Amino acid sequence: MLNKLALRNAKRSFRDYFIYLMTMILITSLMFAFNSMLFSKDIQQVCTEAGMLAAMIGLATFFIVLIIIWLVHYMMKFMAEKRGREFATYLLLGFHKKQIARLFFKETVLLGTAAFLIGLIPGIFLQQVMITLIYAIVDAKYQIHLDVKPQTLLMTAAIFCAAYLLALFRNNRRFRKMNIRDMMYLEQQNEELKNGNKTGRQWLFIVSLLFMIFFGWMMVGGHMTDTNIYPLIAMLIASVYLLYIGLSAYLVNYIHKGRPGVWKEANVFVLRQLSSKVRTMQFTLGTLTLLFMIALLGSSHAFMLNQFQSTQSDEKWPFDIAIYKEDPNYDFSKEIELLKDRTKLESEYAYQIYENKTDDFSKYMEFYFSDILGNSVAGSDAYFNYDPYMKLTDYNHLREMLGYKKVALERDQYLIHIKGRLEAAADGFSKKSLELNGEAFQCAGVQTEGFEQNGHNGADYLLIVPDEAAASMEPYYALLMAQVKGSVSKSLERELKKETNDIHTIEEMSFDSYSENVDRGYGTDIMYVKQSDVFIRDTETKEMKSLLSVLIFPLFYIGLVFLCVALTVLAVQQLSDSNKYKYRYALLKKLGLKEKELNKTILKQLFLYYICPFFVAVLISGGLVLYDSNQFTKFSDVNAPSWSYFGLSLLLFGGIYLIYFVATYVEFKRNLKSE
Amino acid sequence: MKELLHIDDVEKYYGSKNNITKAINRISFTINQGEFTGIMGASGSGKTTLLNLMATVDTVTSGHIWYGQEDITRMTEDQMSDFRKNNLGFVFQDYNLLDTLTIKENISLAMALTKKSRSEIEKRTHDIMERLEIWPLRDQFPYQVSGGQKQRCACARALINHPKIIFADEPTGALDSKSARMLLNTFTYMNQEMEATILMVTHDAFSASYCSRILFLKDGQIFHELYKGDKTRKQFLDEILDVLSLTGGDGYVE
Numbered sequence: 051m052l053n054k055l056a057l058r059n060a061k062r063s064f065r066d067y068f069i070y071l072m073t074m075i076l077i078t079s080l081m082f083a084f085n086s087m088l089f090s091k092d093i094q095q096v097c098t099e100a101g102m103l104a105a106m107i108g109l110a111t112f113f114i115v116l117i118i119i120w121l122v123h124y125m126m127k128f129m130a131e132k133r134g135r136e137f138a139t140y141l142l143l144g145f146h147k148k149q150i151a152r153l154f155f156k157e158t159v160l161l162g163t164a165a166f167l168i169g170l171i172p173g174i175f176l177q178q179v180m181i182t183l184i185y186a187i188v189d190a191k192y193q194i195h196l197d198v199k200p201q202t203l204l205m206t207a208a209i210f211c212a213a214y215l216l217a218l219f220r221n222n223r224r225f226r227k228m229n230i231r232d233m234m235y236l237e238q239q240n241e242e243l244k245n246g247n248k249t250g251r252q253w254l255f256i257v258s259l260l261f262m263i264f265f266g267w268m269m270v271g272g273h274m275t276d277t278n279i280y281p282l283i284a285m286l287i288a289s290v291y292l293l294y295i296g297l298s299a300y301l302v303n304y305i306h307k308g309r310p311g312v313w314k315e316a317n318v319f320v321l322r323q324l325s326s327k328v329r330t331m332q333f334t335l336g337t338l339t340l341l342f343m344i345a346l347l348g349s350s351h352a353f354m355l356n357q358f359q360s361t362q363s364d365e366k367w368p369f370d371i372a373i374y375k376e377d378p379n380y381d382f383s384k385e386i387e388l389l390k391d392r393t394k395l396e397s398e399y400a401y402q403i404y405e406n407k408t409d410d411f412s413k414y415m416e417f418y419f420s421d422i423l424g425n426s427v428a429g430s431d432a433y434f435n436y437d438p439y440m441k442l443t444d445y446n447h448l449r450e451m452l453g454y455k456k457v458a459l460e461r462d463q464y465l466i467h468i469k470g471r472l473e474a475a476a477d478g479f480s481k482k483s484l485e486l487n488g489e490a491f492q493c494a495g496v497q498t499e500g501f502e503q504n505g506h507n508g509a510d511y512l513l514i515v516p517d518e519a520a521a522s523m524e525p526y527y528a529l530l531m532a533q534v535k536g537s538v539s540k541s542l543e544r545e546l547k548k549e550t551n552d553i554h555t556i557e558e559m560s561f562d563s564y565s566e567n568v569d570r571g572y573g574t575d576i577m578y579v580k581q582s583d584v585f586i587r588d589t590e591t592k593e594m595k596s597l598l599s600v601l602i603f604p605l606f607y608i609g610l611v612f613l614c615v616a617l618t619v620l621a622v623q624q625l626s627d628s629n630k631y632k633y634r635y636a637l638l639k640k641l642g643l644k645e646k647e648l649n650k651t652i653l654k655q656l657f658l659y660y661i662c663p664f665f666v667a668v669l670i671s672g673g674l675v676l677y678d679s680n681q682f683t684k685f686s687d688v689n690a691p692s693w694s695y696f697g698l699s700l701l702l703f704g705g706i707y708l709i710y711f712v713a714t715y716v717e718f719k720r721n722l723k724s725e
Numbered sequence: 726m727k728e729l730l731h732i733d734d735v736e737k738y739y740g741s742k743n744n745i746t747k748a749i750n751r752i753s754f755t756i757n758q759g760e761f762t763g764i765m766g767a768s769g770s771g772k773t774t775l776l777n778l779m780a781t782v783d784t785v786t787s788g789h790i791w792y793g794q795e796d797i798t799r800m801t802e803d804q805m806s807d808f809r810k811n812n813l814g815f816v817f818q819d820y821n822l823l824d825t826l827t828i829k830e831n832i833s834l835a836m837a838l839t840k841k842s843r844s845e846i847e848k849r850t851h852d853i854m855e856r857l858e859i860w861p862l863r864d865q866f867p868y869q870v871s872g873g874q875k876q877r878c879a880c881a882r883a884l885i886n887h888p889k890i891i892f893a894d895e896p897t898g899a900l901d902s903k904s905a906r907m908l909l910n911t912f913t914y915m916n917q918e919m920e921a922t923i924l925m926v927t928h929d930a931f932s933a934s935y936c937s938r939i940l941f942l943k944d945g946q947i948f949h950e951l952y953k954g955d956k957t958r959k960q961f962l963d964e965i966l967d968v969l970s971l972t973g974g975d976g977y978v979e
Contacts, residue, residue, distance in 0.1 A: 146807075
């Protein structure tokens with residue numbers, strides 16, 4: 051009989067809390083898909099950073115488990131509260147508290163198991179989608195095939211179970227404290243509607259708003275330091291909570307004073323509903339806002355990294371193969387022989403970079419970083435000791451290889467080729483003339499195409515001079531660039547690297563002495579840095595992409611889960627009260643509200659309620675992301691406008707938001723109409 | 726008649742230090758086996774609180790409640806659960822049926838908890854449902870039947886374990902007058918034919934006129950008591966209304 055009761059109750063909960071269960075199903079499938087990455091041979095094959103991926107997914111899982119515990123606990127507390135009367139009836143019939151706790155436990159486990167098992171089906175599908183995506187990112191072919199490993203199942207189930215058990219553990223305490231009388235009359239209680247002293251609380255609203263503005267100013271003005279950033283973030287979080295405590299008081303006051311809009315249509319009803327709801331749920335609303343913020347931040351940064359990984363290989367490694375030799379007179383014939391032998395070589399070019407014992411430009415760059423950008427990115431290994439120069443003929447030859455237009459220079463002209471993000475620095479430098487062997491050279495222009503400028507064709511920048519001017523300079527080092535058709539084999543890559551003594555050198559010397567002895571710069575990239583004598587475009591791209599994917603996927607993972615959890619709590623809060631609303635709306639109808647007006651009122655109520663935490667989250671996280679993406683554009687060569695990442699996240703999340711909103715609206719109206 | 730329940734100098738306070746409400750103020754009385762007792766009084770007079778105290782739903786501030794030799798004010802929670810299960814039946818204004826169980830299951834559940842055999846449960850459920858004329862509704866769910874039928878189901882549930890006493894809190898409160906009359910007849914039947922002791926809280930004089938004895942409560946104290954004796958129901962009703970008019974109570978007749 052008790053089992054039957056548990057089963058029936060679980061079935062009813064499945065109907066009543068459909069949105070919650072859909073979310074649990076979604077989380078299960080996401081979790082299954084991500085966990086399967088850890089064990090997938092397919093992923094280990096293509097992903098050079100599989101270990102890192104595991105670590106990141108582990109980290110994401112940690113946060114997700116926390117949030118699931120919160121959600122399950124919240125929902126159980128919520129359901130138990132809603133069912134107070136029912137539990138009181140059990141007690142009256144002579145159930146022991148332990149028996150009720152056990153009954154509730156059984157129901158919860160039944161629901162959890164159902165959500166878990168159903169979630170596995172989309173999970174398997176999602177897993178295939180994700181593997182396909184990762185394969186597509188690293189340009190490999192993937193044959194879709196079913197891959198359900200017992201480890202994945204076990205791990206997902208274990209995480210799920212742990213989250214449920216912890217939540218249940220906390221919930222059992224409630225049952226011990228149950229009191230029949232309180233529970234029987236619980237339903238008659240309404241949201242508290244006190245009109246007491248509101249001025250104090252109202253101020254909280256203003257104060258937290260002011261703090262948020264202050265936070266924005268600190269951030270944009272660059273006043274954040276390592277010491278004040280953590281207290282500031284803690285205060286920002288506190289101010290989110292305080293905002294809601296103040297908001298309810300503010301709304302009540304707004305209604306009291308009969309401000310504009312209050313007495314239009316059924317607005318006073320909607321505003322009162324909202325203020326009482328905000329009051330009873332101020333803590334929950336604060337938490338939801340934080341969840342939305344984290345979700346938006348996560349996905350915006352994921353979009354940023356994605357933009358980076360899809361555009362950067364052309365910027366960083368425009369040549370299929372680039373080889374650096376310290377010895378300026380190095381003979382590349384052995385390497386060229388190798389390439390001809392083992393690849394479909396399209397074109398190759400060996401040349402020298404020159405120096406003039408001057409470092410005007412690198413001095414200028416250091417000044418540019420420290421004084422204009424106000425940071426110290428230009429460290430000791432950023433630039434070569436002397437400014438690197440290239441002959442115009444070499445330059446045009448290389449441009450031709452890359453399919454760029456050729457350029458021409460007058461006798462007394464020079465050209466700057468620099469990374470796009472540093473164009474402003476080049477513009478600043480070009481205003482002065484350049485002194486070379488007693489002659490003044492004028493800047494003929496600044497080029498910013500991708501040009502292998504991380505230690506090969508200069509570091510960050512390169513100066514191009516007419517051939518005659520270069521003739522009087524010293525050769526600095528030697529380079530070989532090659533374009534090939536098809537891919538470069540791993541064995542060839544190893545051989546090329548061996549030829550350059552790349553591995554050898556680093557192994558034999560400690561890093562410090564290595565960097566001291568070798569005069570070489572690697573540029574000022576900070577997003578993705580790699581120092582090497584030999585770059586193979588294919589390998590580098592794959593490595594970068596898989597490294598970044600390792601960050602991108604977990605960021606989206608966290609973002610999605612947090613968003614769905616927050617939306618579920620919002621939806622369930624509204625829907626579970628629909629019985630109370632049924633009465634209230636029936637009353638409004640009796641007071642003469644037409645069906646259409648009624649629908650409008652419902653829509654308004656739900657909309658305000660849904661928009662409240664989202665709006666605050668969008669404002670705060672929008673500010674944070676805009677700041678971050680501005681910084682991001684400054685330090686990487688990605689040119690997409692800085693608002694686009696947040697815009698994309700907003701679009702994605704707005705879509706999911708809309709789905710939940712519509713589902714809630716439809717369900718809400720159905721509940722109002724049902725008997 | 727044998728004494729069933731003895732209330733001994735019971736007090737119940739609500740609230741905190743500075744704001745104490747005396748809901749029940751030193752009440753003592755006795756209920757005998759087979760009595761159909763009504764408790765009347767205006768809103769806030771303490772009648773539901775008194776019922777809750779007797780029914781182990783609420784705890785006393787001071788005083789004792791004796792069921793024979795057992796003092797329920799001294800029981801632990803688990804003892805109280807078992808006591809409720811074996812000795813008490815409940816009928817409430819809003820039925821308190823479990824919406825996921827059918828009418829029959831709602832009634833059987835109370836007995837299933839006492840670990841009786843399946844056949845015994847079946848037989849007893851069937852018997853009681855027949856007697857209260859709700860057997861045809863056995864496979865319906867609570868939301869599918871009328872308020873009067875729901876309340877009769879609650880009565881059957883209250884009766885199933887042969888309780889010593891049945892507590893009814895405004896049982897007709899949510900019913901129309903016809904269903905209310907039917908329910909009160911059911912109560913009379915339960916009291917007279919099935920020998921159930923019933924204690925009913927009501928503020929409705931018409932409902933109270935079905936009782937054999939009425940206690941009138943005011944400000945947490947018993948201020949009057951009426952016995953029906955050999956009077957007709959009509960005469961008893963008039964008497965009740967007289968008492969109510971004295972106190973300016975809110976009793977009314979449909």
